[in-house]
Amino acid sequence: MGSLPKSSWSRNRDTPPPPPENLIWLQSVPIGFRRVTAAAPGDSYVLAVDLGTGGPKVALVSPHGRIAAHASRPVGTRLLPGGGAEQDPAEWWDAIVSATAELLDSGGLSPDAVAGVACTAQWSGTVACAPDGAPLRPAIIWMDSRGASAIRRRTSGPLRLYGYDVRKALRWIRLTGGAPGHSGKDPTAHILWIADNEPDLYAATHVFLEPVDWLVHRVTGRFAASYDSIVAHWVTDNRRIDAVRYDDGLVAMAGLDRAKLPELVPPATVVGTVTDGGAKELGLPPGVPVVTGSGDLHSAAVGSGALSDFDGHLYIGTSSWISCHVPFKKTDPVRNVASIPSALPGRYLVADEHETAGACLTFLAETVLSDDPAGPDVYRRLDAVAESEAAGAGRTLFTPWLNGERSPVDDHTIRAGFHNLSLSTTRSQLVRSVYEGVAFNSRWLLAAVEHFIGRRFESLAFVGGGANSAVWAQIHADVTQRRIRQVADPVLANVRGAALLAWHALGRLGVADMAASVEVRRTFEPDASQAATYDELYGEFVNLYKRTKAIHRRLNERSST
CATH class of the missing domain: 3.30.420.40 (ATPase, nucleotide binding domain)
Incomplete structure (x- = not known):
């Protein structure tokens, strides 16, 4: 896995990135490092990454939920006319690499002590990827509402209730448990907006990924989404919770191309291992197991x-x-x-x-x-x-x-x-x-x-x-x-949750033990x-x-x- 060039989408777009004055900081994460507990000889840890809207937090977490050390970095958000909100995936990755380096250099831990990698991230965003995983444009994040008109057209019909065609709404709800929101902030609306406004880029896109699934690909080289991370696309049949799958009718109804969506894997499972390139950038040994990613809602539930x-x-x-x-x-x-x-x-x-x-x-x-x-x-x-x-x-x-x-x-x-x-x-x-x-x-x-x-x-x-x-x-x-x-340490709930899910996937922790490991301050x-x-x-x-x-x-x- 090679190094991701900064602003890689500029090679594929005639329009340059938005001007710096549109860059804002939303509840931004400060640059910081903190060692919480001393590492004991022979201890093993999960390297957990939480990519929040304000920036990533990276932590080393023991099988008992103890956070040995954590580091953080800020990233910016560009707000654009018409309800746009975008971030730079290259900035995400640079921030994660920088925080991980500080964590390993200053935390007093050998990289060999890392037994697994887990990622969680801001949910309901979209990264348009080339065949090698490089972003073709800035990531559209969960705040972006530019796809509102496109999704309203897709969900409408001759017989409407709350703006939804009744037959479409019933199918969506019966299979998925929900439906694309009319705010235009779900990934399906993001993808439709790209198709309408950037058709050449849409055609060149190999796969659309949630931010957390892009991070997992960045580390493992695999294009995959977990049953929980894909939900906000509203194109999966969720009735069998242990066998979630894409539904061809929902995919067509949403106006998406099944070939541009990632494969599905069960949650809390090992999705791959750290590649040689990923190991070099993160300072880890190659072959460390990587667990399926989760959205921030899901990891917070576990970390709480x-x-x-x-x-x-x-x-x-x-x-x-x-x-x-x-x-x-x-x-x-x-x-x-x-x-x-x-x-x-x-x-x-x-x-x-x-x-x-x-x-x-x-x-x-x-x-x-x-x-x-x-x-x-x-x-x-x-x-x-x-x-x-x-x-x-x-x-x-x-x-x-x-x-x-x-x-x-x-x-x-x-x-x-x-x-x-x-x-x-x-x-x-x-x-x-x-x-x-x-x-x-x-x-x-x-x-x-x-x-x-x-x-x-x-x-x-x-x-x-x-x-x-x-x-x-x-x-x-x-x-x-x-x-x-x-x-206790409530700002670290997501990294804790991601790590606990990883230890569960690695067979080291049961659900009852996960709950018992979380302290109330x-x-x-x-x-x-x-x-x-x-x-x-x-x-x-x-x-x-x-x-x-x-x-x-x-x-x-x-x-x-």
């Missing part, structure tokens, strides 16, 4: 320790979600919630998403308050300001829909805003309203998920970068009136005295969506298509 059916977790990173494993395949098309194949073999996982959560704090710091979002203390300072303000933020409301929304409404034109501002509104009220606005959004999603599973969560495991904030954990407990369990109890305040404001939060969605559609429909 909430592995029993109906045991829920709340994730806040750039985006957010509430999920749990369930013993059934089911779909709620109204609230955009479904159960899909899990990264754990033979299991289903609840899928939903909020587009922006932690990204709202980055936006607040950089755009509203003009602070340096990359500064080491920015989130700690925001925490202190939010904590200093009383619950309710002076009745200031923030709606956190900076990039539209997916669940419990699929609406790519809705936008964020501060509401009920006055001349007396303070900086601290603005800051706290962002924390509370994300929590109100979580409560809105919580109602949809609890309706879906038919029961109430008494508590939620809290993971992701947002879970580092004790202030946000308490606000979520108070707004949702649920117990919040802050998992602190539990936050809901403050009943805040319930009345938050109940009232939550009602107005949902009302703001209902009252303004038509306005935002008129303002943004043309610019988003």
Whole structure:
């Protein structure tokens, strides 16, 4: 496997990459290294990679879930006219190689101690690959909505319900558990957009891969997707959870070319070994086993320790979600919630998403308050300001829909805003309203998920970068009136989850042991005295969506298509 040239798509496109001023940082990952525990002689580790939207984290994880050391690097995102959002796969790879080198050089571990490699990544993205795996253009990531009009045409028909042809929707739901979202942010919409707008590049594409499956190919040379990583294409028959396969009718209905999709392999299995070229770049011995990749939703579920059916977790990173494993395949098309194949073999996982959560704090710091979002203390300072303000933020409301929304409404034109501002509104009220606005959004999603599973969560495991904030954990407990369990090292939940899945695939760890290896740092109890305040404001939060969605559609429909 040779070295991937930077900006390799420039050889295949007449249009150069977007100008630097479109490069932004979303909840960016800092450059950093941390040794957590000392390595013991004879210990073995999984090298786990978590490619988040802000950049990769790389960690060495023991069979007991202990993280010996971890390193991180930032990557940029280019926001383009019409709802575009792209990243450079070459930058991904360079960042992973750099972080891995630091990890091995500074961690005091021999490369021979690495027993396996596991990858997880931002989910629902698209990498158009040449026959050798080189990207032909920038990766289209999960935030990109340019394919909205194309997917609406594909899902429409003479007899429609919620914009879907009834017969098509029934087939999609019966086989997959869901359907392509009208926001245009699923991989099928990305591929259709490329076919419509870059036909020569589409024709030259050998295979379209999810970001995590591109990483697996980069290490092993194999084009493959796991049952769980392929789900968001909505072209697989998921009824037999142990034998997921492409359905030719769904592939045709979506307008895709089966020849341009990867082969399917079961989750939590060894998909290949590190090639000679991959070993040279990563500093590993050739032949190390590589496990199937997983999306961030799936690895977070494992890394949260909430592995029993109906045991829920709340994730806040750039985006957010509430999920749990369930013993059934089911779909709620109204609230955009479904159960899909899990990264754990033979299991289903609840899928939903909020587009922006932690990204709202980055936006607040950089755009509203003009602070340096990359500064080491920015989130700690925001925490202190939010904590200093009383619950309710002076009745200031923030709606956190900076990039539209997916669940419990699929609406790519809705936008964020501060509401009920006055001349007396303070900086601290603005800051706290962002924390509370994300929590109100979580409560809105919580109602949809609890309706879906038919029961109430008494508590939620809290993971992701947002879970580092004790202030946000308490606000979520108070707004949702649920117990919040802050998992230890919550920002590392995805790398931990990917590593635990790898140890499971290598036969070293059972599911019960995986759950037991995850430590809860602190539990936050809901403050009943805040319930009345938050109940009232939550009602107005949902009302703001209902009252303004038509306005935002008129303002943004043309610019988003």
